Amino acid sequence: xxxxxxxxxxxxTQSIKIVLIDIxxxxxxxxxxxxYDNDLPGYxxxxxxxxxxxxxxxxxxxxxxxxxxxxxxxxxxxxxxLISKIKAISVSGQQHGLVALDKSxxxxxxxxxxxxxxxTQEECDILTxxxxxxxxxxxxxxxxxxxxxxxxxxxxxxxxxxxxFDNTYKFxxxxxxxxxxxxxxxxxMEPGDASGTGLWDPITQSWSKKIxxxxxxxxxxxxxxxxxxxxxxxxxxxxxxxxxxxxxECKIDAGSGDNMYSAxxxxxxxxxxxxxxxxxxxxxxxxxxxxxxxxxxEIACFCDSMGNYLSLLCISNxxxxxxxxxxxNNLTHSDFEKxxxxxxxxxxxxxxxxxxxxxxxxxxxxxxxxxxxxxLNELNNKSVARGVIEGHxxxxxxxxxxxxxxxxxxxxxxxxxxxxxxxxxxxxxxxCETIPVLGEGAANGAxxxxxxxxxxxxxxxxxxxxxxxxxxxxxxxxHCYPQRKFKKNYDNLKNLYEAVSNRFRGLEAKDPFKLxxxxxxxxxx
Numbered sequence: 001x002x003x004x005x006x007x008x009x010x011x012x013t014q015s016i017k018i019v020l021i022d023i024x025x026x027x028x029x030x031x032x033x034x035x036y037d038n039d040l041p042g043y044x045x046x047x048x049x050x051x052x053x054x055x056x057x058x059x060x061x062x063x064x065x066x067x068x069x070x071x072x073x074x075x076x077x078x079x080x081x082l083i084s085k086i087k088a089i090s091v092s093g094q095q096h097g098l099v100a101l102d103k104s105x106x107x108x109x110x111x112x113x114x115x116x117x118x119x120t121q122e123e124c125d126i127l128t129x130x131x132x133x134x135x136x137x138x139x140x141x142x143x144x145x146x147x148x149x150x151x152x153x154x155x156x157x158x159x160x161x162x163x164x165f166d167n168t169y170k171f172x173x174x175x176x177x178x179x180x181x182x183x184x185x186x187x188x189m190e191p192g193d194a195s196g197t198g199l200w201d202p203i204t205q206s207w208s209k210k211i212x213x214x215x216x217x218x219x220x221x222x223x224x225x226x227x228x229x230x231x232x233x234x235x236x237x238x239x240x241x242x243x244x245x246x247x248x249e250c251k252i253d254a255g256s257g258d259n260m261y262s263a264x265x266x267x268x269x270x271x272x273x274x275x276x277x278x279x280x281x282x283x284x285x286x287x288x289x290x291x292x293x294x295x296x297x298e299i300a301c302f303c304d305s306m307g308n309y310l311s312l313l314c315i316s317n318x319x320x321x322x323x324x325x326x327x328x329n330n331l332t333h334s335d336f337e338k339x340x341x342x343x344x345x346x347x348x349x350x351x352x353x354x355x356x357x358x359x360x361x362x363x364x365x366x367x368x369x370x371x372x373x374x375x376l377n378e379l380n381n382k383s384v385a386r387g388v389i390e391g392h393x394x395x396x397x398x399x400x401x402x403x404x405x406x407x408x409x410x411x412x413x414x415x416x417x418x419x420x421x422x423x424x425x426x427x428x429x430x431x432c433e434t435i436p437v438l439g440e441g442a443a444n445g446a447x448x449x450x451x452x453x454x455x456x457x458x459x460x461x462x463x464x465x466x467x468x469x470x471x472x473x474x475x476x477x478x479h480c481y482p483q484r485k486f487k488k489n490y491d492n493l494k495n496l497y498e499a500v501s502n503r504f505r506g507l508e509a510k511d512p513f514k515l516x517x518x519x520x521x522x523x524x525x
Contacts, residue, residue: 005029005085006454008447009069010092010258010440011174013060013114013280014048016068019443020082023451026470030082031440032075034068036060043067047280050111056118056147056358056365059111062099065174066181073244083245088232089182090253090450092261092442093175095196098153100168101187105180109164112174113153116281116316118358120152121365123159127151127198130214134297141201141208144297147358147365148314151198155215170224173197175255182252184237190229191303192256192310200226202303203291229254229305232453251457253450256305258442259285259312263304265445266411266437267472269465271308274407276426276434277441278416281360282318282396284403286311292404298361299402305449306464313399316360318392319416321369324356325388329381337421339385345428346489348523349373349516351497352387353504354395361399362505372500373516389422393429394497400430410434412478413441420478427480429490436475444471492519 004024010017014037020030034040036048043064044050050059076083096115100108113120124145128137137144145151150173158165170187172180173194180186195202199211205226212219227233232251241248259277262268263285268275270287277283292311293301304310326336355367374383410432416422417436427434448468455462496516502509 003085004451005082005087006447006450007086007089008092008261008443008445008450009089009178010261010443010446011065011094011178012048012258012442013094013116016065016072017440017443018072018076019440019447020086021444021447021451021471023467028471030076030079031443032072034071036064036068039071040064040067049114054119058114058117060114061110062107062112062177065178069178069181073240077244080245084247086246086250088251088253088450088454089236090261090446090453091175091178091182091255092258092446093173093178093193093255095173095193095257095259096148096150096153097174098150098157099172099174099177100157100164101170101172101177101180102167103169105185108167109157109161113156115148117153118147118365120156121147123152123155127155127211127214131210135295138293138295138297140210141198142203142291142293142301143198144363145198146360146363148360149196149198151211151215154219158215158219168222171222172224175257176224179233179252179255182236182240183234184239186233187224188233188254189224189226190254190256190305191226192229192260192305194226195302196257196300199223202301202309203293205303227254229256229303230307230453230456232457251454253446253453255446256449259283260302260305260310261445261449262413262441263287263310263445264306264448264464264468265439265441265443266413267468268411269306269468272405272407273409273411274403274405275411275413276396278318278412278414278422280319282315282392284313284396284400286403286405286407288404294402296402298363298399311403311405313396313403314360315396315399316358317354317356317395319414321354321356321392322388322416325385333419336385339382340389340421342382343386344489344523345486346493346519346523347383347386347390349493349496349519350378350383350387351394351493351500352384352391353497353501354388354391362501364505370500370504372512389425390429390493393425394494397429397494398498398501407432412436417475417478420480423478423480424483427482428486429494431482431487431490433481435479438473438475488522492522
């Protein structure tokens with residue numbers, strides 16, 4: 001039997017990664033990555049984003065992603081024994097970003113709004129109001145309208161950059177744009193990523209003409225066909241075969257969003273499993289066989305890339321606040337862990353609500369951080385350090401409570417999952433066993449999906465679990481269990497966090513001052 005080599009590519013906010021696996025030998029063969037900031041300095045980005053003084057704007061030049069891919073392919077080209085053996089490629093992409101192209105594939109707008117662009121809240125409000133309110137919006141597409149989603153980005157272009165809109169032939173998402181490049185010109189979407197556009201209903205699996213017409217009737221023709229996520233969309237372009245040495249028979253998988261592929265790459269394949277992704281943003285997601293529609297619209301209802309549904313929570317603020325704290329105070333990760341040793345879990349009721357750059361859940365585009373319970377002599381590194389880590393995890397937990405699952409085990413992925421103290425704090429606050437998954441979840445998931453689709457299209461009946469079983473590896477040294485001695489501390493802290501958060505949002509809540517007084521009294525007992 002010949003080698004069965006498959007490639008997974010993850011186009012994230014800050015970098016591009018590529019992973020090659022061989023499902024015959026059940027081994028990882030190759031991995032590489034490039035950082036936009038470091039490897040493509042000509043685009044002048046910080047964390048992959050063009051610097052802009054306007055609040056809420058987050059954009060990148062899509063050409064940067066293609067140039068990054070070319071660097072990876074050029075390096076892979078020297079591995080002739082590998083690149084020519086790749087049977088299929090699948091692409092994972094940061095969700096929601098808006099790429100506008102003409103018929104020839106030229107950018108009609110030189111930049112793309114990204115998932116963390118919060119400048120389109122006004123467009124979200126208009127669409128929701130014109131449709132008849134939040135309840136009707138959720139009934140129409142199974143989701144609320146979020147500034148992170150694609151619909152408001154298109155509407156913003158229509159209202160403020162009309163020439164870009166008029167000159168656009170098709171609107172694509174990030175991974176669709178990479179697929180366009182790989183195939184030499186296919187304009188297609190698939191259900192997973194389409195679910196996050198705010199224009200496509202994952203339950204009826206169709207475009208919402210009502211919402212499209214609220215923007216403009218001209219929009220419908222600018223949206224691509226949505227095809228199955230469980231099939232390939234074509235073969236790699238002749239130009240890429242000639243330039244880099246790919247096999248002309250190399251297939252291009254439909255691809256999907258990074259969350260859909262992170263699920264596969266972390267072993268989150270069957271209903272009942274939960275994955276927390278701890279990166280720039282924080283996400284919690286689980287596979288469900290029937291769609292779960294949150295009446296408040298805080299939990300996203302998406303299709304996954306395997307024929308089921310993905311219930312997903314996303315918070316905007318995760319690693320950002322933590323990394324900024326380290327940078328401002330010239331601290332290392334090790335220094336941070338030592339600071340935590342100087343304080344008690346629960347922080348004696350001192351809470352930081354980490355809405356540093358707006359927030360997606362709860363949906364407050366203009367949110368700012370809240371420091372609660374700190375005396376003047378407690379505004380020191382050790383107290384703030386614990387407030388930062390517990391605040392970020394509490395913020396994620398607060399939204400997580402609405403998800404349709406009570407997990408017995410949580411898989412962790414993303415940069416912060418490499419930290420023992422983060423893994424332990426999550427185990428304590430979620431009161432659940434946690435274990436990090438090794439490797440690049442989204443890129444690995446893409447490679448596994450490419451292998452699964454290729455096998456099916458080759459006539460081999462095989463499940464995604466059978467393909468992925470040998471490629472999911474765990475970081476046992478950071479395997480954590482809830483520490484029972486701190487359970488009461490965190491139960492009280494979770495109640496206090498909810499009270500403070502709800503009061504600031506004008507919602508009914510217990511008195512946070514009384515809760516804090518009660519918490520401090522119990523700690524002294």
